């Protein structure tokens with residue numbers, strides 16, 4: 567029984583198990599894209615609001631232009647010299663006065679609409695930035711994890727190659743024994759030094775150590791069950 571060869575294999579297998587756990591830890595962190603459905607809905611609503619605000623600006627502007635044209639028309643009629651009737655002239659003057667009075671609130675409304683549209687566009691831009699930012703952070707983290715996954719996978723593969731080489735040196739009987747033991751515990755072989763099992767620290771009975779030293783057949787540690795190898 568090649569206990570030394572089995573022990574070398576177990577050390578590589580233990581390292582491979584560790585590398586596999588590290589790989590799994592990385593895989594666990596790799597995630598789906600962030601949920602931005604809520605943000606998308608908000609962004610869409612905000613963009614619709616901006617479109618409506620733009621429409622309101624165009625309408626307010628048209629109202630101001632119409633009012634201005636009416637003032638010009640009244641103004642032209644009043645000073646054209648073609649109207650001489652005193653009452654009509656007075657009426658026109660009153661109209662012109664009233665039309666001019668109405669203009670400032672309309673201009674004010676147009677300015678307000680313009681400001682509201684600007685705010686709506688700013689809010690859209692801000693939400694857009696938020697969305698891009700969330701995706702950027704996710705993308706950066708995922709490519710980082712992808713690199714870690716690649717490295718961890720390479721370590722696992724390397725230990726697998728080493729284990730394969732060591733397995734080739736063992737007989738089928740030893741391999742069967744090794745695999746059977748290893749299904750139950752990470753360590754198959756424990757070194758005995760100074761009469762003590764290196765795995766569980768038990769001071770072994772002399773008879774056990776003597777049998778193990780002979781090495782003709784497998785001797786288990788009575789405490790941890792490892793195959794004992796006297797160095």
Ligand SMILES: [Zn+2]
Pocket residue numbers: 756763764765766767768787788789790791792
């Ligand atoms: Zn032991």
